[in-house]
Amino acid sequence: MNKLTIKDIAKKFNVSISTVSKALNDSYEISDATKEKIQKYAKENNYKPNFNALSLKNRSTKTIGIILPTMLNYFFAQVFNGIEKTALERGYKVITCISNESYDKELEIIEMLSNGSIDGFILSMSKETEINANFSHFQETIENGIPIVMFDRVASAIECDKIITDDFNGALNTVEHLYKSGHRKIGFVSTLSNLHIGQQRFLGYKKGIETVGLPFNEEYVINIIDTDYKKYEEILSPFLKKNKLDSIITTGESAAVASMKAALKLGYQIPKDMSVIAFSNGILARHSSPKMTTISQHGELMGETAATILIDRLENKLTDFTKKVIKTDLVIRDSSK
């Protein structure tokens, strides 16, 4: 019942614990005979070195702390997946906590884990943190020798490794794509205008409009904030109606679904009368009717990249801080022409 320790093995063979330790670690100091019998016994009895003893000794836990704003969002779930996969491959485990978009919770989590529980953090900060630009907890963590890798929602004021989506060009390229396929009244629906990524997407949209030579019309842009997705449709319906748009880009899937529903109710056909393209990672896009054309964000790759960078840093394979930009892909489905 109680775990087998090095001490038990030592007693069993009437040797010292250091002999056992060395034998198990295949030290040249130990005779083949002893090594063999000890290793055999250890294997048969399913010996495993105690994790906490090792961590204490090595001052390294081989575990990564992940802080996510939520798990109930396909993007973050995908990022988690990428981190977990890469971490396991490289012999690390992950402790995952959810901030629920709350600064206090985020702080609490960081404090809770900054006691030798983890070697480093991978995180995307909470909305509250970003909006209040309250970054001192990150700074302190780093100063205490715990590296942080930020992804998606990153703090430019903090010096650390960062992985971001190419939101700007994702939006810009989409505008160009829509223009080339004949659209001239391109709208922009944002539910993220209070976040940096939302602003980047907007700026990319605006730049795109300029690039193709269309006039920028503020009326074609709507920011929906602090609103439940259930209200999106009723907010978007008049917006679409008034502006007679022939296409819209949305910063997320829910808004795109609501836009399509509103448009269909207004008698539009999609994509004939209106194209809808959303920043997305997935699930709704593939199941909506019509299936949604998306600016795809590669959450899993983002997670893999974040884990690789953090582990490389922990293993001293990195010097300067990196800022990796993950390109988006325009995935053409049936909601755009």
Next chain:
Amino acid sequence: MNKLTIKDIAKKFNVSISTVSKALNDSYEISDATKEKIQKYAKENNYKPNFNALSLKNRSTKTIGIILPTMLNYFFAQVFNGIEKTALERGYKVITCISNESYDKELEIIEMLSNGSIDGFILSMSKETEINANFSHFQETIENGIPIVMFDRVASAIECDKIITDDFNGALNTVEHLYKSGHRKIGFVSTLSNLHIGQQRFLGYKKGIETVGLPFNEEYVINIIDTDYKKYEEILSPFLKKNKLDSIITTGESAAVASMKAALKLGYQIPKDMSVIAFSNGILARHSSPKMTTISQHGELMGETAATILIDRLENKLTDFTKKVIKTDLVIRDSSK
């Protein structure tokens, strides 16, 4: 940079480490004066007792191992959420690993964490494990003194705490509901017929059909297995056409979405000509057109319950093994009449 330890504090005040330890733990043995100055200093310098040292000493890590088949599924993400929330409230953290429906991976994860990394497991086994009925790794873990709480996909052969959905009655009640609202040709679409939960849902359906006094017709049941969701629609279209069903129950959201699409293409109106009801947790149901009536599964509650039970067990508040059944709720939306 390097973490403050009890030793550093002892040196600072020229006292012994045990004095510091006692002072920090507010022992009655220590004078108020020393306690105060030491506690103050500790607080100011952000002292935190080393996690690994504590775990080693107490033989308890206050961390829970979670093994999920996937995170890219709203149900499991919800369960995770419930576990993480409850765990944190009770002072536990969670290490989360993904089995990807693979037995080998599941085994590997269990072995990796069974070295004092965690105090107990909460898991839902992989499909492969369930299909091959390969449960010895669970048995051994429990025998080694590491408690397991299983949820959703549970092994009846293993004696441990279990939380399951009331799949049987969820299906049965839905059949009765459909019958009462005038449906007579009720179909059943399963994508989980190789899992126990899928069988329970089917048995509930069958029992329901008997209960309301309809003839059980095998033709009205279709099992889709090892097939990508993209193919669902083309598989379901002839099935719906041939049987002229007036309603179907599906074991999951994707199949329900595909059914609706197939039905609409066949010229059916939903719910006028056909009602669709799915076992579900969410996301697609609320965004589909029409919005989906669901047999809702309460993933978050399941997670909270699992965490509560595991922690109670770890803290010796439990004796006999419990088997908690979580009721489903029929959430009426627009895909059924």
Next chain:
DNA sequence: ATGAAAGCGCTAACAC
């Protein structure tokens, strides 16, 4: 080739 001992950071039983 093997063992003794120190130390990772902490607690607690037992001195003083």
Next chain:
DNA sequence: GTGTTAGCGCTTTCAT
């Protein structure tokens, strides 16, 4: 009221 010591499980340096 404060200090000494042993021990949690392990590695590693330094004897032997």
